[in-house]
Amino acid sequence: MAIVITTEYLAAIAGKQTKLMPSLMEWINNFCPQYQIDSPQEYAHFLAQACHESDGFKTLQEYASGQAYEGRMDLGNSKPGDGVRFKGRGIFQTTGRANYLLLGIKKGRRDLFIHHPEYLEQAEYAVWSACEYWASKNLPDYVSCSVNRPRGQGLAMSKACSMRGIRAHKSKRLLNRYCISAK
Numbered sequence: 001m002a003i004v005i006t007t008e009y010l011a012a013i014a015g016k017q018t019k020l021m022p023s024l025m026e027w028i029n030n031f032c033p034q035y036q037i038d039s040p041q042e043y044a045h046f047l048a049q050a051c052h053e054s055d056g057f058k059t060l061q062e063y064a065s066g067q068a069y070e071g072r073m074d075l076g077n078s079k080p081g082d083g084v085r086f087k088g089r090g091i092f093q094t095t096g097r098a099n100y101l102l103l104g105i106k107k108g109r110r111d112l113f114i115h116h117p118e119y120l121e122q123a124e125y126a127v128w129s130a131c132e133y134w135a136s137k138n139l140p141d142y143v144s145c146s147v148n149r150p151r152g153q154g155l156a157m158s159k160a161c162s163m164r165g166i167r168a169h170k171s172k173r174l175l176n177r178y179c180i181s182a183k
Contacts, residue, residue, distance in 0.1 A: 009178030023123035044172035062088030089120035
């Protein structure tokens with residue numbers, strides 16, 4: 001049974017309706033099932049994280065300038081201006097030249113997001129990039145936040161789980177009220 005996310009559900013977990021919700025809802029319903037984000041638990045955690053990172057689905061671009069990422073080699077920011085150019089974008093706030101490059105490669109156009117970082121502010125790419133991240137980190141295996149984690153992933157997963165915390169609980173509680181289960 002497929003779950004269909006509604007704008008009412010996104011508004012319920014965010015606390016209010018935003019202008020981005022209708023377009024995000026369309027792409028969430030399109031991409032999430034393709035990435036096996038299809039259980040109530042997975043949707044609750046995925047959308048709680050998206051809600052957190054996008055400030056309640058209000059923005060698809062990080063508020064800060066990105067200057068703090070300047071010269072961050074761990075993000076692939078090797079050229080002057082990379083921090084600002086490749087600051088957080090999308091519903092999961094993809095950050096850094098290396099991550100933008102990786103998304104372009106996955107899309108089949110290596111430099112797509114290098115040449116057009118603003119594309120990650122479009123609902124389609126904003127949701128797609130989050131689904132790619134979710135799948136690449138095997139996050140469906142971690143949504144309960146209680147499984148044994150491979151060495152070295154504990155801190156990152158603990159941080160992700162705590163960031164979602166309250167919103168994930170609220171998200172799961174509201175799922176049945178606002179979403180449609182299609183056969």
